[in-house]
Amino acid sequence: MKFLVLLCAAAFLSSTALGLDIYILRHAETMGNVTGDYSETNQRTFSPKGLEQVAAVPGRLQGLSFDQILVSPTWRTQQTILPYLKAAGRTGEIFPAIEEADCGITGQEPSVSVTSKKQPVELIEDGRGLYVVSGDPATARYAPTNTAEGLAILREAVDQILVRFxxxxxxxxxxxxxxxxxxLMELFLGLPPQGSLSPANAVLSRLVQKSDGAFELATYNGEPLSTLRKMLLFGFKSEALPGFVDLKGLWQIAAGDDPARSAMDFDDDGWVSTSVPGGWEGDALPKYDGLAWYRLHFTVSAEQSERWGTNTLALLLGSVDDADEAYLNGQKIGAMGQFSPAKITAWDQPRVYEFEPTLLREENVLAVRVDDWGGGGGIWRGPVTIGPAGVLRP
Incomplete structure (x- = not known):
């Protein structure tokens, strides 16, 4: 029943929201996000794109009305929302329970009490008078020592918000x-807090509470959620999609860039194997940032082709870090994100590329060009599968 509720359309959510309206805004891009070096200096320095994002925050929030603004105590979160506070004449509350959490939290941690070790909150110079601190500023900041304590703090944040509002x-x-x-989004939604959702820099996501008290994710990273995107974000398995052929397993991969790699008859002998889904840094290309190509040879039986008939088909390519172009038998069928030098990431966005069944043969080659400029890279999350596009539509 909970899964069916999660698949309600965003328009329906908006019309029936009767409780809390929770917006989540991640801080603007820092040099730590760009370089992967999360030193204190880099985390207190916005990238050029981050500076543009900060300047755009007041416009992005224009037309929205917030009864309360809760802000993580870090420099980057205070600085991100500061222009809006000034423009709107508002005050933000420093809320330590929503500070940066350990990304290793899986939801499987044992239940522990929130750590009592606290640290002082440092208010940014430009924000004096625009921030109030929840608790004693000298000891308000948490200092978890492991993921179990980190998860306990996140649960406390949700509890505090629900008790207060x-x-x-x-x-x-x-x-x-x-x-x-x-x-936090996963906890509000009643899902395991394991990192299936990841807010983009300086972009809004929105949770709405229904009359039964349950929350729904209405907007994710600035975009309304289609039924398909909800299915993929919340771990919907390709095996549950009727008529789909799973493509997960060992693919071939090679670093570098060559447009000829998209061709069906390109010689990929000598390429190394990599597990898909699964980022390339975990096996074939450790510590590699840059361009690379994936290739997969697969067959489609005559019986399968007959079942699909003349229906439009779709490739579900999971999520690709950071940008990609997909080619089926030498023909481009889709792309997401923008390659260097633009470097517009779509690392956590589900890929769905539609194509006509006449493009398929008995023996096929799928080639995917990928650009990654930091952190993990490649086709890191599934499902990776081909089937009738109509199944995916509401």
């Missing part, structure tokens, strides 16, 4: 971080 129709803005924001 539950039973109302207030609108709450949380200014927080990637791993924190994603796991």
């Amino acid at each position: 539950g039973g109302t129709t207030q609108s709450i803005l949380l200014v927080t971080h990637s791993c924190t924001g994603g796991r």
Whole structure:
């Protein structure tokens, strides 16, 4: 029943929301996000793109009304929301329980009490008078020593928000971080806090509470959620899709870039194997950032082709870090993100590329060009499968 509720359309959510309205805004991009070096200096320095994101926050929030603005105590979160506070004449509350969480939290941690070790909150110079601190500023900040304590703090954040604002129709803005924001969304949704959701820098996600008290994810990273995107984000398995052929397993991969690699007859002998889904840094290309190509040879039986008939088909390519182009038998069927030098990531977005069945043969080659410029890279999350596009539509 919970899964069916998760698949309700976003328009229906908006019209029936009767409880809390929770917005989550991740901080703008820092040099730590760009370089993968999360030193204190890099985390206190916005990238050029991050500076643009900060400047755009007031416009992005224009037209929205928040009853309460809760802000993580870090420099980057305070600085991200500061222009909006100034423009709107608002005050933000420093809320330590939504500070950066350990990205290693899986939801399987043992239940522990929240750590009593606290640290002082440092308010940014430009924000004095625009922030108030929840608790004693000298000891308000948490200092978890393991993922179990980190998860306990996240659960406490959710509990505090529900105790303070539950039973109302207030609108709450949380200014927080990637791993924190994603796991908070999962906890509000009643899902395991394991990192299936990841807020993008300086983009809003929105949770709405229904009359039965349950929350729904209405907007994710600035986009309304289609039925398909909800299915993929919440771990819907390709095996449950009728008429689909699973493509997960060992693919071939090679670093570098050559347009000829998209061709069906390209010689990929000598390429190394890599597990798909699964980022390339885990096996074939450790510590590699840059361009690479995947290739997969697969067959489609005559019986399968007959079952599909003349229906439009779709390739589900899971999520690719950071940008990709997909070619089936030498023909481009889809792309997401923008390659260097633009470097517009779509690392956590589900790929669904439709194509006509006449493009398929008995023997086929799928080639995927990928650009990664930091952190993990490649086709890191499934499902990876081909089947009738109509099954995926509401």
